[in-house]
Amino acid sequence: MSRDVQPLSVRRDRASARSPWLPFSMLAVIEFITVLDASIVNVALPSIEAEFGFTPQALAWVVDAYLLAYAGFLLLGGRAADVLGRRRMYFAGLALFTVSSLVCGISQDAAQLLIGRGFQGLGAALVAPAALALIGDLFTVESDRNRALGIWGSMAGIGGAAGMVLGGLLTTADWRWTFLINVPIGIGVFIASSRLLPKIGRTTTSRLDLFGALLGTSGLCVLLLAITRAQDIGWLSGQSLTSFAVALVLLGAFVVRQLTAAEPLLPTHLFRRPSLALGNVVIALVGVLLFATFFVVTLYMQRVRGFSPLTTGLLYLPINASMWLGSWLAPRVIGALSPSGSLAAGLFLQGAGLAWWTSVLTVDGNFVFTFLVPAMLWCFGLGLSIVSAFVVCTSGVDAEVRGAASGLATTTYQSGGAIGLAVLVAVADSRTGELLAGPAGERPSEAAALVSGYSASLLVGVVVAAVGVALALLARRLTSATPAAPETATQ
Structure with a gap:
């Protein structure tokens, strides 16, 4: 065994004597700012378009450049965390993310902004799987690890809601602050993490x-x-x-x-565990329900209800509070039902919320009954599903491949979201266009046609949730029937 590859128990230096919750708080902040950065810029897009003269198609690249780099490099980032060291990749990704945020904030033309956004996504792809793998290193007791994953998962809901609200507030001053806000946060987390995180080096002698x-x-x-x-x-x-x-x-x-x-890059023995293989399929479906539904719902609030971006962000607060509650309760539900059982329950609740939405969504109906309550039910199930899915995909994985498993889970999650977003938007647009192209006497109002399109896309979400429930229950059955074989680091 080489000098820089040692068992984790040997390398937990004096930082391990402290409670793991303090260093974990830094990892939770990382999840918060990476999700925040994916949503905060949406509110600033009109201001960016006005300053740099983007066409509508080119403007989409302000979002897509980040998401493509993020999702595209996650597999590499996850395995690099194992081979090169999780702490090393964590700090490299955090530094790149912070510097790129500064580049975006001071960019003088469209090209500089898009390049900065791409490197932001690359930084997030390096730091996110390393942070997730470090959670497994910090918490050796399963109940504590599940609780930490519950808090970590809730950061997605908090970051998404904060992004909408902060985006509205910061854009009123200058759109550049939607990027520059990451700089002091990134520097503070970098300094604190350097003092708090245990010095965990490489966990394998494998090459990248x-x-x-x-x-x-x-x-x-x-x-x-x-x-x-x-x-x-x-x-x-x-x-x-x-x-x-x-x-x-x-x-x-x-x-x-x-x-x-x-x-x-992906050790093949990872896929010998049925729960992990099926878990990565289901977590892609969870990504579909998260990214696509939030996008459709945001359009409904602004295009049909006529809410401003800031009002939309504020209305998301109770919805995301429900998501946080589902994430916070997830470890207890996992303890009662098993990770796969908890995942099935979360997906069932999501399907119920989406079915309710589909049946009652209107142009000007009672907002609480036709929107807010089903949204909160869906988001509670979403919070439960996200945490449970990541537990299914990362539990029982050896330290030598924990980064690869984390990178794989995050990749399928993000990729599922991108694919689902494209499909559900296509369904909504197709239905809306079909209604508006009808005979003049039978043609509904534009708002009514939009609602019909959004309802059709949410109905697709119900089907996705039902498929996810079936696969999660199958994973639970296979896990119960087949004792888990011990993992090895060899292929």
């Missing part, structure tokens, strides 16, 4: 599969780019079909590489 990383990252980026652009240029256009074909070839080559490489 750079060729596999190139294939996987390229394939994911091309796939997500094709999905994003297909909404504007058409799903069956020549460019879309070509992009999908290239993505298929790259991802196919990535799978072959993982099956044949001596030290693959």
Whole structure:
């Protein structure tokens, strides 16, 4: 065994003598600011468009540049945390994220802003899986680890809500502050983490599969780019079909590489556990329900109800409080039902909330009954689902591959969200366009057509939730029937 690769118990220096909750608070802040950064910029887009003269299509890249880099590099970031050291990748990603935020905040033209956004996404892709893996290092007792994951998951809800509210407030001063706010937070977390986090080095002697990383990252980026652009240029256009074909070839080559490489980016023994394999499918469905539904609901509040961005953000506070409550209660539900059982329960509640929404959503009905209550039911189930899904995908994984497992779970989660967003928006637009193209005498108002489109997309969400419940229950059954084999670090 090399000098810098030692059992975690040997390397928990004096920082381990402290309570793990203090260093964990830094990891929770990281989850908060990465989610915050994905939502806070939405409110600032009109101001950015006015200053830099973006076209509507180009403006979308302010969001897409971050999301594509984030989702595309997560697999590499997760495995790099194992091979190069989780603490090292955590600080590298945090530093890159902070500096890139500064670049975005002081950018002088559109190109500088988009480059900064891309590097922001790369920084988030390095720091997020490292932070998630560090949670497993800090908490060796399962109940404590599940509780920590519950708090960590709730940061997504808090960050999403804060992004909407802070975006509205900061944009009134200057849109640049939506990026610059990350700089003092990032510096403060960097300094505090350097003192609080235990010095955990490399957990494996394996080398980083750079060729596999190139294939996987390229394939994911091309796939997500094709999905994003297909909404504007058409799903069956020549460019879309070509992009999908290239993505298929790259991802196919990535799978072959993982099956044949001596030290693959994703250790193949991870997939020998049925709960982990199914968990990664289900967490993609959870991503669909999170990203796509929030997007559709935000459009409903602003385009149909006519709420301002700031009012929309404030209305999200009780909704996200429900999500936080579901995340906070998740460890107790997991203890009572098992991780897979808790995941099934959360998805069932999401489906119930979405079905309620679909049946009562109107242009001007009672806002509490037709919107707020079903939204809170959906978000409570969402909070429960997110935490349970990450527990299913990371529990029982050896320290040597914990970063890879974390990166895989976060990748499928983010990719599911991107795919689901494209599909649900396409469903909503298709239904709305169909109604508005009808005979003049039978044509509904634009608001009524929008509501019908949004309801159709939410109905797709009900089907997604039902499929997720079935898969989660199957994972629970397989886990109960088959004793978990001990993990090894070899392929």
